[in-house]
Amino acid sequence: MLKIPSPVRSLGVLALLLWVAAAQTAVAQKGKGSPFGGLGLPSVGSAAQAGPKVSYRAEYSLNRNGQEGRLSVFAEVADGFHTYSTTQAEGGPLPTAIEVEGEQIKLSGPFVADHEPTLALDDVWPGLEIQEYHGQVVWTAPFAVLQEFAPEKTTFKVQVDALVCGEGSCVPAGDTVEAAFKEHYAAEAVVTEFRPEKTHAIWSAELSHQAAAPGSEVTLTLTANTDAGYHVYRYVPGDTAASFRTLIVAKRKAGLKFGTPVTDTKLVEIDAGLDAPEYYYDGPTTWKIPVRIPESAKPGEYPLELLVGFYTCNDRSCDPSAGVAINGKILVAEQSQASPAPFALTAADFNAVAELPNLASWIDTEGAIPKSALQQGSTATVSLTLMHLLAALAGGFILNFMPCVLPVIGLKVMSFANQAGSSHRRVVELNLAFVAGIVGVMLVLAIATIAAKVISGSAFGWGQQFTSLEFKVALAALVFAMALSFLGVWEIPIPGFAMSSKSGELMEKEGLLGAFLKGILTTVLATPCSGPLLGALFGLSLTLSSASVLLLYLVVGIGMALPYLALCFYPGFIKLLPKPGPWMETLKQVLAFPLLLTVVFFVTAIDSDHRIATLILLIVVWFACWLVGQVPAYSNPGRIWMARGASLITIALGVFVSFTYFGPLDAKLPWVDYNEAHLAQLRREGKTVMVDFTANWCLNCQINMRVAIDKEGVSEIVHENNVVPMVADWTGNSPEIREKLEELQSNSIPLLVIYPPDGEPILLRDLITESQVIDALKEAGPSRSPSRLASLVN
Template structure:
């Protein structure tokens, strides 16, 4: 049982909500028209997760900010602080940030509004062993008037010192640079000469800027008298380089950083490259992908399906060697076709400009719900609630425990779907390289991962000698089949957790309601499966499933009413203004409250009544104990929720019963409106 819990809890780590929190901050709370001020994107990373610099290095994507148009607002170029250098297990070098980071831009507002809201769309790539694209809408509201510093001023001033300064006459050094090609190596040299004795070269390092013609592979720093020499070694990607190529980079000395331009030699500069380096590079990546795919069989996400494959192999022990090999190849084909589809979708999304990562389909709530339903159905099949196979067969589900060609192909698809949100050692480097490689190379890398994932089972099918190490088929397999249903249910729990992070707990509750009806439907279908009323059972099951899906979607649908959180001040102001106020005393644990909200209060007729009478809808949340709300309930002779109160302006409130109907609420609103209007006329 320890292994099962390991599957469940380890799987939770594989995939979930964003591991980076982003928000906008400013150095001024009040800005002055026409004067510059600083806006910063604050990024807070969870432990062991990182994002990327404007030059991500061997793999990765830079963080980008797209500002929404606002009349009178102009923003400058996004400025990145000095990055960290990351080296993974495969030796790939990337540049980025693994703790709280601020990306700056200078802004000027020349409009006439007294208050402005600055909005932006942020996209980034967050990586640990796997990489997940992130996206968020952020905003900040600032007043316009006499300038006033914000509470973030000192923090941002300190963070801004990490932004590399432009090299000009005021810096304490001069530099010279040159680059040249020799064979497959593109080398560069930067020579730094101090201007004063106070210049301190301690901790000197260099970060290369973006460069479409080559990748910096190594940097060495040495001192030659007064000179500080940076020797740069590149891997060339192109045979020729434009004469006017203007590269850039960042020189760092201790806590000081400077952005410099690195010019090549004047004239035609050619790289005599035989591309052997590139071939060796992709060969190494394919090896990582193959070995990583093999190791992926041991990851938590795929262990339930792997157990099913071993059981199906035991079930096929009496089959011929040629049939076992055939089933192994069909299983492999299922995995390869699935990886081909996934890589094709990634290529298509990349061509449209979208940022995607491995496991992107698990960022889609309908897909997650589909997987939850599929695994739930499989687990009920294992428990014997219903069977897919006819009664004269072995008694095990044909598509899982004893696979024919269709079952083997299906298991290959299922293995792929469950493996993509997890990764394995070496796969992170292979995936990261593939995401920035040409499209055909991305597809090839994914196919090697697929072959690696299928290889252990394929070897088991092709080597009869391994059969002696497997247990003999017998009655124990039926009990073990039931046992395997529980890891599938734990996988359902994990996917519900993923769904909750995507869409919130209403989506989880709605899905659980659907699963309850689905389980009832399958039990009815299974009970009638071999009786004369088989078709009646099937149609009844379909009706119950549709009812469950409808109720599940209704439960998770967001409220279409603009609720105002309760505050004593707002209630007093609304009543003083002679407005109608509808107060909903509710709690998340109150089933009657939720029933009334979904079926009555949020109905179209009640919403129309709210709108036509300009009703202020105020929600009083009693989910957690609040003595003030307890006193309010007692003032209406109630000990708990639900409670519905309508205030007709400054008149006496109208109290509704716990169980309400649409007509009851509408009549009460119209009565309250009449009472209010009569008072206004006096």
């Protein structure tokens, strides 16, 4: 029998973990502004991470009067994927939801995207308008200030919940990001009548209602007041920039519905030498554009933006092409208020207008859905067909061959070999227990889907549990512990999982509990992978009745269980496997390495801020398993339970220590990146500056940051004295930082340097305390005020 020496096995595992740590740290350094994020130190200048397919960040601006502002949320969606609008109708994919925490501001309108979504049809949601965003999208909402605050020192937490789809599958996404202050803006001058340069028309626009109730309809009036002898060409619904036609497009609709512009101005036919005659309007022209407020619209301000592209011509020549941007807002309230509200007009690029489709009916024509096919807000259910059920059966069967599942399937094959000498009844019992584990997980997912639809109107997605950090870490630790068991570090105390010769005859037989748990683990490991056929099927669950959802998931489970059900009817297949023997021990050890690769997959799926903490926890799990392995399975029960209790306590402490001290740091200080030019400028301005020289490989630096520097007491002094905190990251052996350390006569870190407005810098070396930092900041004193600085210069 081939036997892998225990030291070699352990070194192999350690090497794999070290490789994962190095690779993931490199990824973190490449993908973020600072490598600190991977070690739990403050990450400077990096965007918030919201998973592998989308990332979010936020910022806000204030009006000069300080009483209102704008909050913007940026989403960057990976290539090949898309997310959904905030106005996605019910009965379809999960809309993007954005909420703001805190009591200092209150939103006065909804979040509105900077551009219109792409409209699509999807067989999963027949007859429903699907509103997709690709690439970057920015949602902005107005807010009113309820309590005064200092913007330079104030951030607001923004919670984003969304769905990201692509490559045949969908995963819930979202993040909590902090919106930092960007700038003050002045109230813009409103021009309600606008003549673009080198044209012969004055444009204006107004809305018939300043406020409109949900479900009502208002009218936007657009006027081109042409000079005597000049005209504009006709508007054709849904048309593009053909010939000299006038273009009217909606760039921002805020979820409101625009109808077709109509006018009663007389048309004049001309022969322009084209295949068909052209028409222009005889004199000044006014279009009426209906705007419908959805029943589901919430109270608040809804910004609207239209673009117009046009030519002004007379009988002899035409002016250059021109464009007009028309901006305004409509207030959605409980009651409508019929008083005209003028819009602001500015210049626009004709070519930009020509790229968008003209308004037509209630939905834009290009890439849109015919009105007759739409069921806005429909929650009607869709029936399962025979094709759906066959696809679910085939998709479930294919799940057996997903990479994460294969190691557990290999373990199951070993149990088949043990069954070779068993009775038909025993074979059926064990395989049905395995099948029960598979089907049980499927039914739990089906019930979660139904409950989510009832509570929130959207379904719990297949694999959605893998969006939970706790679930991913726990499963990574479980699979890692299984791999250690396969390598002989310890024995899983469940018959059928542990088959080492050390465990005696009991462990060499698969029990019903072991078979059931294998079925559960196999199915859970399959959920990150949709496999062919399943992506659309699980999306279909959003429009299925509760009974159909249960049936769909049950059929997928049966499909996954087909090989094991076949063995219940034809147990003779087991005889084709080799007889039980020493080869099984070798196979078990070999199967440990695919499990370790599965751990690598799970660690990769964990965000970089928690990756190092997860790897530390895995080392602790390794030690805990080793503790259990020191007590043989044939020992007295007291020793066994004592070892297991000690291992559980060790793992609990490992979770607390790793994620408390090596997870992401919730920075209390407004850190900025160090560079010598910036430091020199701040000192010339009379600022007190605190520079922390650190690196992600410096353990004492991390301890200082958590227990002494980034603390509430230090934060109070920093804000009170207007101190600028800077981070000097020496992880990459920066020459600039090395020269600065030499200037400060320091050859090592950690080093905290506090520069007072006047005098020599104060140096704190090695491990320090919070009180030392506070005393040094008090000794340095506050930054000089601008007035005091001016008096010193004069």
